[in-house]
Amino acid sequence: MLPPFELHQPDDVRTASALVDRYGDAATFYAGGTELLLIMKEGLAAYRHLIDLKTISGLSQITYDEDAGWLSIGGTATHYALERHPVIRRHVPIVAEVERGVANLRVRSVGTIGGNLCFAEPHADPGTLFLTFDAEIDLASHEETRAVPIGQFFAGAFETARRPHEVLTCIRVRPWGPHTRGAYMKFGMHERPTLGVALALTLDAGRRGIEDVRVAVGCVGPAPVRVGDAEAMLTGRALSEIGPHLDAAARVAGDAADAVDDLHGSAEYKREMIKVFVRRAFHAAAARFS
Amino acid sequence: MEFDQDITVAASPEYVWAFLWDIERMARCIPGCQSARTVIAGQRYEALVVERVGPFKVQIPLDIEVVEVSAPVRLRARASGRDAGMGSGLQMQLDLAISPAGSQTVLRVHSNVAVTGRLAVLGHSMIARKAGEIMTAFAQSLKRELEQPQADAATL
Numbered sequence: 001m002l003p004p005f006e007l008h009q010p011d012d013v014r015t016a017s018a019l020v021d022r023y024g025d026a027a028t029f030y031a032g033g034t035e036l037l038l039i040m041k042e043g044l045a046a047y048r049h050l051i052d053l054k055t056i057s058g059l060s061q062i063t064y065d066e067d068a069g070w071l072s073i074g075g076t077a078t079h080y081a082l083e084r085h086p087v088i089r090r091h092v093p094i095v096a097e098v099e100r101g102v103a104n105l106r107v108r109s110v111g112t113i114g115g116n117l118c119f120a121e122p123h124a125d126p127g128t129l130f131l132t133f134d135a136e137i138d139l140a141s142h143e144e145t146r147a148v149p150i151g152q153f154f155a156g157a158f159e160t161a162r163r164p165h166e167v168l169t170c171i172r173v174r175p176w177g178p179h180t181r182g183a184y185m186k187f188g189m190h191e192r193p194t195l196g197v198a199l200a201l202t203l204d205a206g207r208r209g210i211e212d213v214r215v216a217v218g219c220v221g222p223a224p225v226r227v228g229d230a231e232a233m234l235t236g237r238a239l240s241e242i243g244p245h246l247d248a249a250a251r252v253a254g255d256a257a258d259a260v261d262d263l264h265g266s267a268e269y270k271r272e273m274i275k276v277f278v279r280r281a282f283h284a285a286a287a288r289f290s
Numbered sequence: 291m292e293f294d295q296d297i298t299v300a301a302s303p304e305y306v307w308a309f310l311w312d313i314e315r316m317a318r319c320i321p322g323c324q325s326a327r328t329v330i331a332g333q334r335y336e337a338l339v340v341e342r343v344g345p346f347k348v349q350i351p352l353d354i355e356v357v358e359v360s361a362p363v364r365l366r367a368r369a370s371g372r373d374a375g376m377g378s379g380l381q382m383q384l385d386l387a388i389s390p391a392g393s394q395t396v397l398r399v400h401s402n403v404a405v406t407g408r409l410a411v412l413g414h415s416m417i418a419r420k421a422g423e424i425m426t427a428f429a430q431s432l433k434r435e436l437e438q439p440q441a442d443a444a445t446l
Contacts, residue, residue, distance in 0.1 A: 036345070044408055262414070
């Protein structure tokens with residue numbers, strides 16, 4: 001049963017942040033509630049004060065800044081909004097594609113992107129994808145605002161660089177260029193994904209050589225990770241001779257992803273599956289050039 | 291979950307042995323230890339430990355019982371407690387062995403930790419990883435505390 005709590009509905013980020021400071025450990029932010037309310041019902045967390053972020057005007061906005069070349073996704077934008085929003089579909093269609101596969105319609109309708117990233121449940125899709133964009137996370141409190149590269153945001157299972165009184169105000173994403181295609185591939189036997197691989201592939205103008213590759217692996221360990229060693233093994237290679245290099249890079253990704261044993265499978269099994277899915281994601285991204 | 295740490299410190303075995311019985315200084319080395327007190331000197335102690343993993347906060351009052359003392363080389367203890375709110379329990383066996391190594395001393399810390407109840411929803415691997423981090427932090431704090439200049443330590 002959900003324990004009683006007081007719901008605060010501030011109008012702005014500064015007030016929301018100050019409320020968390022005022023109530024300390026007894027308070028936390030509340031956005032979609034799809035994770036928070038579950039753990040409260042299970043008795044795994046107890047908060048007497050929930051600070052609702054959905055009443056803050058503008059915090060769910062999704063906009064594109066032509067001059068800066070940034071897409072700004074508000075922290076309380078729902079998964080469903082990301083899936084459907086014309087700005088997302090136009091500039092970063094893979095985000096809409098991935099969001100369409102998040103959990104189920106009920107979760108997507110109320111769950112927010114900020115909540116998803118801040119809760120940092122290891123078996124989640126968006127963080128892995130945003131790693132391939134080198135997204136930036138804007139955090140604001142009543143004291144300061146700061147931007148954290150997403151590569152430094154996830155600190156472990158359920159842990160991030162966000163301080164308790166900081167609100168995730170937006171995720172800033174620079175869309176890929178015209179010579180980049182991406183793919184996100186996942187699988188799982190439970191409600192949450194067992195494994196997710198995001199890959200962004202940039203080819204030269206002739207589409208024969210690989211200019212850049214970004215590979216991120218999520219769900220298998222405490223937090224999603226970019227696999228720089230695997231990326232380096234592919235960058236600069238000719239697409240026509242990629243086979244053995246891709247096999248080697250996939251092996252490196254499997255070993256580097258920090259897989260752990262859990263109900264989804266053994267670490268060894270996950271490492272094997274990462275190899276398979278890195279190869280599949282690469283081929284899926286490459287196929288999108290044709 | 292079993293953990294082993296070897297801590298080499300620039301102190302004598304006798305100094306390390308005496309340190310193990312200094313509850314205030316030992317408490318400072320235990321990550322998340324909010325308070326500690328002696329119930330029966332040399333036999334039973336109590337401590338309150340608070341640890342957090344993201345939104346999950348665990349607050350466990352621990353009963354610590356000394357089960358074997360072989361001065362100044364070995365101390366075994368067991369600790370257990372339960373977070374009533376979260377419905378989760380912790381049982382721990384701690385085996386501390388002291389041996390000289392030249393002018394230094396090696397303190398071998400072996401622990402066997404079991405977590406039960408709702409907290410297990412986090413998964414064994416996640417809990418084992420966190421417990422490992424805690425044990426590493428404990429070992430680092432012990433080394434730091436033991437190697438403090440003794441005059442400074444005495445004033446704390």
